[in-house]
Amino acid sequence: MKPRPFDYARPDTVDEALALLAEYGDDARILAGGQSLIPMLNLRLIDAKVLIDISRLAALDAISDHGDMIEVGAAVTQNKLMAWPGLDDKLPLVAAALPYVGHFQTRNRGTVCGSIAHADPSSELPLALAVLGGEVVLRSKQRGERILAAQAFQKDMLTTAREPDELVAAVRFPVLAGQGVAFREVARRHGDFAIIAIAAVFRNQELHLGAGGLSGRPQVLRVPAEDYPHLLANDVVRFVEGLEGYDDLHASAAMRRDLFRNLASGVVGEAMRCAA
């Protein structure tokens, strides 16, 4: 399929991009990697009046180490982050999640921020950002910069707190050196969207257990370490029961909950072993 017509703009600076967003608002779409946007345009699931191509903006193509946070700019591709030398040490959960994101060929172009801005409820990077308690940096021409916690940013399926004139300029992953993490997902084929995804992190005497694919956005359960493993099974059951899930072609909501209930303890165990 071919997309319906749209205007194309390739700004030379971030300010030009923000000016275009201020002018067009909801009629504009940011084109970064295009690995979610262009399929939707090609299939005519969505329309855009203008595409604002930020993929060549060098100012957005940076991974910066702020000590306790790693900031990833809006033009950084998933494979660029995967090849970043500090990844395994500083962001082990992201390192574990990235191989599940699409395929080699789509990661070569798809961006980290684009995946988070797209806010698919089963995608891996929004889940990793939520479980780590990361942040999203939004910029607009009128109001400058604001920072939102991951959980405040993603509101529901494909829905975020981004205002129409705002650009997701960067995301910030908290550094998690030397702590236990694990990531697993269930999909029909490698590289497909997850039916469910599970992420576990031990941090500050707490277990953070994240669920993707069980509601409109990633959900995080926190269990104090002294309660683990005694209370965990009950906590997981209660947690999962509280999530409505959703039915689609790949799985029913009930199947998603069952998968999570059955796999969560294994993922937690793996995270504990790597913390030890």
Place this chain on the structure above:
Amino acid sequence: MRRVNRSERVRVALTLNGRRLAAEAEPRMLLSDFLRQSLGATGTHVGCEHGICGACTVLIDGVAQRACLTLAVQAEGRDVRTVESLAAADGALNPLQAAFRNNHALQCGFCTPGILMSFTDLLARNPHPSEGEIREVLSGHLCRCTGYANIVAAIKEAANGTAGAAPNPSP
């Protein structure tokens, strides 16, 4: 800033397989169509047009990507390489292509150009990939006739530099 209106056709210049070429495109034209229809390079195939099948995979600045998920205007000024760049001028196959031939790694060949370009990228980054790494990259392609075992064998042979060692199938 580059701005193109929806109905405007602009000249898009890029380097295709080492040659500077240009043709007109409107914003919504996909790179896959631009290569095939405007530049006449029909080696790149088009299957699904939404990023799933991998048939359209090309190298842009040396990196394997989906041409169907790239606008022609986005490739402006870029270095694009397609399957046409692989064989020598006299038609001699390069080692990766020869390994595909030796291992019967294609039947209809529809998926092959994309697979060859993906592994041109992978082998440049990682000349000796493990079978797991080969399969991971191959998972970004669909082949409906050959079966993947022979494709994996061909890539291993190319990576081990043993292309030509296997007996050539009779023509």
